[in-house]
Amino acid sequence: MADTPIAVTGCTGRLGGRIARRLAAQGVSQRLIVRDAKRAPSLPGAEVHVATYRNRDALARALEGVRTALFVSAKEAPTRLEEHFAFIETAAAVGVETLVYTSFYGAAPNATFTFARDHWATEQRLREQRFSSVMLRDNLYLDFLPMMAGEDGVLRGPAEHGRVAAVAQDDIADVATAVLLNPREHRGRTYSLTGPESLTLDEVAAVLSRKLGRPIRYRAESIEEAYRSRARYGAEQWQVDAWVSTYTAIAAGELADVTTDVERVAGHAPMSLETLPLT
Template sequence: MDALATLAVTGVTGVVGGLVSRGLELKGLSHRLLVRTPAKAPEVAGTSIHAASYADGQAARAALSGVATLFMVSAAESETRLDEHRTFIDAAAAAGVRHVVYTSFVGAAPDATFTLARDHFFTEEHIRGSGMGWTFLRDNFYMDIMEHLVGTDGVIRGPAGDGTCAIVAREDVARVAVEVLGDPEKHSSKSYDITGPEALSFEQIAATLSDVRGHAVSFHDESVAEAYDSRGHYGAQAWELDAWVSTYTAIRSGELAQVSGAVHDITGISAVSFERFLREHSV
C-alpha cells in the first residue's frame, strides 16, 4: 500500500466510488481511500486507507496532505450536504490538492427542477472558486435504481408524464471517472454530461422491465398532489419529499432528455443500454 499516493478517492464504500477504485487498481494507479469508517474500506491493491469525512475539515485536510488529484463523490443526500461539501472542498484546497473531479448532476442549476441538482450547482461554484482545477461529471439518473422504483403491485408511480430521461449505468460513470483521473489535465475545466445511449419515458422503462424480467410492470402518471400524498406515509422531511417528487417532474420538464456521447468519447466504449443492463444484472 502506498500511503504517499497523490490520487485520492472518496465514496469507496458506495457503488460508484468502489467501481472507480477497482478501475484504478486495474490500471495500476495507486491511490488513497478516504472513508469515514476505515474498517469498512474495501480491499484494493495499491491503496492506503485514510479516515476522513466531508463534515470534518481538519481530518480531511490531514488525509489529503500530499494529494494532487481528488475524486469527490457527492455526499449522501441530507439537509447539510451542501455545507459538508463546502467544508471538504475548503480542506482539499488548504491541503494543496490541485484538481478535483466531482460527480455532479445533469442540468445542475440554481433553479433546476430536480431540487438536489441545485446543491450540485452550488458545489460546482464552490469548487470553481477554490483555486483548484476541476472536472465535473454531470451524471443523469442511474438506471441501476429504476427497478427499485417499482411498487409491490408492479407499478411505477410519479408525475413524469411522457417526459424522457437519458438514464445511465453507474459502471459507465465509473469508467469515465477512471479515464479522467488518469489524465486530469486533459479534462481540466470541462463539464461532461454522462448519460446512457437513449432517452426513455417511464412507459418505455416499464415495458423494458416487463420484457426482460418476465413479469408485468406498468407506469401510472400521478399528479403532483397525488405524488406527495402517496409518499406522505413514509414520514420523510419536506426536503426529501420535494426531492422524490421532483425526480419525476424534472423528467416531465424535458431537462434530462438530452443524450450525450461523453461515455464513448472518453472511454472508447459506448454506454450500456437499459435493456442490456437488465440482462447483465440480476435484481
C-alpha cells in the first residue's frame, strides 16, 4: 500500500473510473483530480480536488506531496498537447516522482492515426522531465468495437482487410493498477497493451453478430467515401481526420501486433471479443 496518496486523473471517465475503483478496493489513499466535483466517484479513502490540466495553481495544490500519479490523456481537442504539457510541467515542479500515462499503441511522430502523434509528443515531453514515467500504450478499446456499427448494423470504414488487436478497458485498468501499486518496479517502461488476438473487421462483425443476436456486417469504404459518410455529423476537420485515420491505421497494419504485456503485468490473460461482456 502506498504511504502517500496516489493522484488519479480522468476518474469521471470509463478508464480512470475503473482504475480509481480498483485502487479504492485495495485500500489506497487517493486524490481524485476532476473538473467537476459533482461528477467525482464517492470512494473510500479518496479526496476530491477540482483542477484542470491548465489550471496550474489548483493542480499544484492537488499534486502537492504526491509521489505517483495516473495521467489520463486529456479530451481530444486542438489544445490537447498544451494541456498535457501544462500537467507535466506542474507535476515536475511540485516533485511528483512517477507519472503513469495512458498513451496509444504505436505512438510515433508519423503514425497514421492522428492522435497517436499527440501521444508520441506527450511521451517525449515526459522523457525530458526529471521524474520517471510509465507509458501504457493502449490499442483500440475492445469495448468500443460494438459502437463502431451504425444503426443499420453496418460497420463501415477504410480499414481494408487490416487487423486490430483491441484491448478491453478492464484489462488496461488491471495493468494500470498493478503499476500504480508498485511504481518502482515499472519506472521507465513502455507497455503495449493488446487483446489476445488480432481480428479483421469482417471477423469483428461476425463475432458481434453472434453475441448480439442480430446481423452486423463490415463494409470497406474508400477514404473519400469515409469522409463523405461522416460529413453529416458536422464535426471539425481535425476530428473527422481522427475518425477516418482510426480505420486507415488498421489498414496500414499499425494496430495488428499482439503482445503479452497485459498478462505479464496484470497476471492474467486479456479478454477477447468473444469473452467481453456486452451490455
